[in-house]
Each structure stands twice: as structure tokens, then as C-alpha cells.
């Protein structure tokens with residue numbers, strides 16, 4: 537059928553790997569976009585039925601660009617989630633593979649990837665300047681395109697293989713349990729390979745005004761109805777300093793209507809609640825025992 541699914545590209549990003557797990561080829565055709573806003577906007581406009589973007593990392597936390605774009609620029613449904621293992625690698629043009637680490641002048645990567653390796657970089661590449669690009673695979677492509685420069689890219693092994701880089705070091709993230717949560721957006725689809733580990737609902741809650749206990753009351757409604765919240769994240773409304781939207785992820789338990797009841801209560805207190813989607817959650821190791829995608833390289 538070859539249904540196209542958009543992902544944060546170019547080929548070889550972690551998001552590409554996540555997209556391949558969520559939307560396996562040949563049934564789907566994973567198609568790169570240049571940035572997270574491009575993926576979300578293309579899905580919002582109906583140019584793609586499906587899209588995949590990162591939303592949270594175990595070390596660095598939220599991918600704010602994804603959260604903000606979901607709130608302010610598009611109206612797309614979250615339709616699935618994948619928690620995927622992240623191994624960061626230091627990769628260089630083969631011309632420089634024998635150079636000592638301190639001889640490299642520039643580190644190129646996505647801000648999330650750099651942040652996941654901050655101590656490692658301070659220790660081993662203290663003099664190198666950092667240049668940020670829109671994805672780790674873009675960083676690999678950039679380093680490959682400048683063989684005359686002593687630059688390193690941080691990113692997945694698959695990007696290194698795709699753009700002809702040598703791996704100098706693997707697993708350079710500062711903490712071992714590095715995972716990123718990716719979301720699928722757009723239309724619902726049946727994942728052909730796996731049973732989900734569970735179901736979640738994502739909600740965007742905006743308080744009517746700031747008064748003592750406002751957020752407490754919201755959380756109390758979920759607690760009273762026995763709804764387990766797995767995440768709460770605030771982002772500025774961008775309208776006034778000190779005002780926030782709250783992203784709340786709620787586990788869908790046995791009592792299916794509990795979330796609806798909690799949302800009803802919260803709305804009756806004057807809060808605005810936008811439902812971002814109810815969706816199945818996949819964990820990479822549980823997708824039919826698959827190992828991390830190697831992009832067939």
C-alpha cells in the first residue's frame with residue numbers, strides 16, 4: 537500500500553528509526569521533512585496522514601519545539617507513542633579518524649543530542665565550539681560535506697553509516713538509560729507488529745486565572761477518580777510572563793470513563809481543556825522483540 541509517513545529527517549535520524557518501527561516499510565513509506573514544524577504542519581495540512589516527531593528525552597527532558605508547535609501552530613491528534621533507546625556516537629570524517637579528540641575544533645549536532653552529552657564534551661572536547669543543526673543526521677551530513685575540517689558530529693550509528701563517517705566513540709551520553717519518547721500524529725492506524733503496552737490520553741490544560749491551589753484542584757480531580765498521571769509539563773502561554781499551559785498525560789486504566797469524568801470536573805472549574813489524543817503506547821523492546829533499527833545499512 538505504501539502509505540507515506542513524514543518524519544524529522546534527513547534519513548538516519550533517531551526519528552527515522554522510530555518512524556521505521558512505528559510505520560514499517562513496505563506497508564508505509566517513511567518520508568523525511570527538514571524540521572519538526574515541517575512534519576507537524578504537513579500533517580496538519582493533510583499532506584501526510586501520519587507523522588513522527590520526538591517529544592521527550594530521559595536526560596534532557598521535553599522537546600519544547602514539538603510541544604509549542606502542537607499548542608500554537610497546528611491542530612493534529614496524537615495517535616501513538618514509542619519509547620526508543622538512544623545511543624549517541626562521536627563521528628568524524630574518515631580523513632580525521634586518527635586525530636586525538638582534543639584536536640577537533642567543532643562539535644555539530646541537534647541541541648537535544650548535545651545536551652545529552654554535556655559532561656562528556658566538557659571533559660573530552662573542552663576547546664571545541666558547538667554548532668547546532670536541525671537533526672543529528674543533518675549534523676552527520678554536514679561533517680561529511682566538509683572533509684577538510686576537523687569537526688565531529690553527534691548522532692546515531694545509522695547516520696554515520698549513511699553519510700560515510702567513522703565512529704570514534706559510542707555511548708557518549710552522560711547517563712546510561714537514555715530513551716526518547718516519540719509521538720505519531722495524524723490519523724489513527726493499526727500497528728501491524730505489536731500489542732501496545734497500554735493506552736494514554738494527552739491533555740492541554742489552561743487555568744482560568746492564577747489563584748492559590750488552582751493546579752492542585754486540577755490534579756485532585758484526577759487523583760479522586762483514580763487516574764494515574766504519567767507526566768505533567770508546563771510551557772509558557774507566550775501571552776504574559778508567568779502564565780502557563782499544562783501538558784498532562786493520563787493513563788487509561790480499566791475504568792475508561794474516569795478521564796472523561798476528571799476532564800468534566802476540571803472544565804466545570806473554568807479550566808480550558810484541549811484533548812490532544814488518546815493513543816496506544818509502544819515500547820521498542822516489546823515490538824515483537826525487535827532490536828534497534830539499523831536502517832538496513
Ligand SMILES: O=C(O)C(=O)C[C@]1(C(=O)O)C=C[C@@H](O)C=C1
Pocket residue numbers: 544548549550551552590591593599622646648649670671672673691716
Ligand atoms: O536529531 C535526531 O536524530 C532526532 O531525531 C531528534 C532528537 C530529539 O529532538 O530529541 C531525537 C532523539 C534524540 O533525543 C536526539 C535528537
